[in-house]
Amino acid sequence: MKKILVLGATGTVGIPLVADLVARGESVKAASRGAREFEGAEAVRFDYTDPATFAPAFEGVNRIYMVMPSDSLEVEACLLPVIAFAAARGVKVVMQSVMGVAADEHNPYRKVERALEASGTPWVILGPNWFSDNFHMLWGPAVAQGELALPAGEGASSFIDARDIAASAAAALTTDRFDGQAFTLTGPQALGYREAAAVLSRAAGRPIRYTPISDDAFVAMLQGVGLPEVYGRMLAGLFSAVREGATAPVSDGVEVLTGRPPRSLERYASDHASALAG
Template identity: 40%
Template sequence: MKNILILGGTGKTGRRIGRRLQAAGHPVRTAARTAGDIPFDLGNLTTWAPALDGVTAAYLVEPDLQASVDHRARIPRFVAEAVAAGVRRLVLLSAHGVGEADDSHPLKPAEQAVRGSGVDWTILRPDWFSQNFSESFWLPGVLSGDLLLPTADGGTPFIDAEDIAEVAASALTEDRHSGQTYQLTGPRVISFGEAADLIGKAIGRTIRHVDVDPEDFVKRQVADGVPVDVARLLTGLFVAIRNGRGSAVSDGVERALGRPPRPFEDYVAKTAAAGHWN
């Protein structure tokens, strides 16, 4: 029986967690809209019970941060159903800054529900993923040579998704993480300009970070099909970095795993060698 459920099982963290757990011999069920072990949609209640059947531990992800989504009726309701179905351990992928945010933050209800679930829980609050440069948001900019972001010279301690996955896999299978909230960052703050330079040197091309006006950035995202509320939320996070209010380096990875986080330079070297920026 596959008793560890991974929501978003084909995503950046989910697929890495699944690989780690399967390699260690743990019975894993990946849940996703497509390509997972079982079809799952957080917005479709009929997919919940089959995903939870026989599950004792679950990794939770809220994939949609739009203001139009009722976030008090998704993860919180899923948590209640999961506990009723026999789940006894929950690991939530949250985000940097949720602890200081007011109740309007879309991930606040998820954290509150997990903490109040009555079962073992762990909350992960990662900074920006290093893999955003190679697997999603910022890849087109890297490939074009111009990374357009409203961050000026501000920096942040990018976290390798492999570290997030290792912490999550440990939290799903070991008692010692119960009741812990881990702020997950890389070992040092890096500006987007330095990140672009490191990637460019690794692949032998010029990659530039180009600072853009925040309002222009919002308009560009909306023109690309991003909902306006999501565009403004993401731009606000970039502006925080721009203004020197990005994440501080945290010891979360070391507390969870007993070792320092992977350096950004290691991520760049590995990704370049794999040809993801070719």
């Protein structure tokens, strides 16, 4: 049986994706820079910045899940060589992109999507909305303090549970029915950050308050915890789409791919109540 290579296997989506594929009986290579061990999968070292790691990782593989590490801004430099490598071997690529990038042909994720579509190799593109999991991961320290300050204004987002992204990716990897298609992945309902904070508060059993702030205040706050200004500006830029309502639509992508509806923010919060409780 040909294997599935999961890049970013130690990531927010990678961890549940490897588990999902192993549970389906697939033969899985779990790739990370440290070749971390995974139950039921073969650990392999892979580094986007080190092409010498590509050939051993692709050995015996006919499908890959490709994700951009969220701590890097070098989207094209990271992903285009992997697409070229996969296409030269006829390996199918399931790419985790970002919801809404098709509206801007200059967006680096969009340029990579275009390159994949033109590569000649089978592909599926997944465009998830903001992850619910950010509340205990990216924004975890703020949530632990009970003070979530973001430049999201009163904009709503149909937050998606990382487990539903993983299940969608697993479906795209294990059938050719969805090849050549792009899917927007969202949760079942759009909520503003004020409503989301109320959901988190109920699950955590303590108050978590949302305060809308300016882009500059947000960037300064991130710099205060050691993040570079350029990264803060990139994140702040994403929130302008939230304020403009671009992250509010609800899609049927998860249901089409997996055959069941996506998890609600309430479900996410109750399943992560102890992490949210701080």
